[in-house]
Amino acid sequence: MNSVPQLTISELAQRVGLRPSAIRYYERIGILLPAQRIRGQRRYDLTDVHRLAVVQRARQSGFTLGEIRRLFFGFREGTRASQRWHRLSRQKLAELDTLSDGIHTLRGLLKRMMKKCRCDTLEHCGKRILENGCKQGRRPSLPANNRHNRRHKPVRRTVNA
Amino acid sequence: MNSVPQLTISELAQRVGLRPSAIRYYERIGILLPAQRIRGQRRYDLTDVHRLAVVQRARQSGFTLGEIRRLFFGFREGTRASQRWHRLSRQKLAELDTLSDGIHTLRGLLKRMMKKCRCDTLEHCGKRILENGCKQGRRPSLPANNRHNRRHKPVRRTVNA
DNA sequence: CCTTGCCTTAAAGCCGACTTTAAGTTGTAG
C-alpha cells in the first residue's frame, strides 16, 4: 500500500532535507516517536515523512520544537489536556496573525527602501511601528537558529520519489 | 525639536521592551552606532527608539541580527555595495513571501485541528506540503532564540510618552 | 579475513543572541 515501506534514517533525512543527526535528535526530544528498528537500525515510512514535512514547515515559520510537539503532537484526549491544547492553539493562532502583520510591514519597508532609497523611510517606519505597534498582540517568540544547516552542507531534498 | 532629547540606556530599553544588556550587545555587534556619551554614560534620542522599533519587529519576524544589519543599516552608497544590497533585499523579499505562505498553511492546519480534531488532518497536511512544497523558494533561515526574554523577566514596554 | 559503508550511542562542541557576574566609577541624598 505504501509505495515506500522502509526507509533508513539517511534516506528519510534526504527526503525531508535534514541530516540524520537531526532526526535522532528529534526522536530524543519527543518530536518523533521511537522508530521501529530492524537489527538495531531505525526504519521509517511515509507517515514519518509527512510528519517531518509539517515539522520542517513549522520550524521555518518560527515555531520552536517545544511548540511543535505541544501543538501538533500534544493533543491527548482527556478533556483537561484537550482544554489546555485549545488554549495553546488559540494563543499561537493569535501570534501567527501578528507575525503575519510584522512580516507584511517589513516586506513593505524593504520594498520602499529599494525604490525611494534611504533612512527617512526607515525612520518613518520605526515611528509607525511604535505608534500602532502598541496594539499588544502577544508577540511571537523567537525560536532558535537553524542557520547551521547553511553553515554546514545544505542538504538538498530529493525532488520526489 | 525632539520631545525626548536624552534617554539613558535603561530608559531606552524600557521604551522598546529590551534590557540594557541587549542594547549594549547591539552596539557591540554594530546594530546600533556607538552611542553619544555624557560622562561616560550612553545617551539616546528618538531616532534610536525608532531604529530599535524596526529591529524588534524584524527580530520577531525571524530576521537574524546579521540580516537586520545588512538589510536595514547596510546600504552604503557605492554602486558595488548597493548592488549587493539590492540582491540581498530581493532574496529576503522572496524568503518573506514563502514564509508568509508557510505561516498561512500552518494557521490553516491548526484551525482544522481545532475543529475536526486529529491526526489525519496532520498527515494530510504533511502530504500537501511535500507535494506542492517542492516549489523551491529559498526557505527562510531561522534565526535564534529570544525566548530568553520570556525565561527571564518579560520587560513590559512603556505604553507611550 | 578484511575493508567499506552505513548504522549505533553518549558526550562534547558550536553558534546566535543574549544575560549574568564581578569589579569598578559617578552623582545625589542623608
Added chain:
DNA sequence: CTACAACTTAAAGTCGGCTTTAAGGCAAGG
C-alpha cells in the same frame, strides 16, 4: 562621609537546536 542607585567593562554562562567526535556493530564484496 557614607550609602545607594544607576551606569561602565570584560568575561563567563545559558539556552535552543543541532553537529561533530569517538568508539563500536554488522552485512556485503573482494
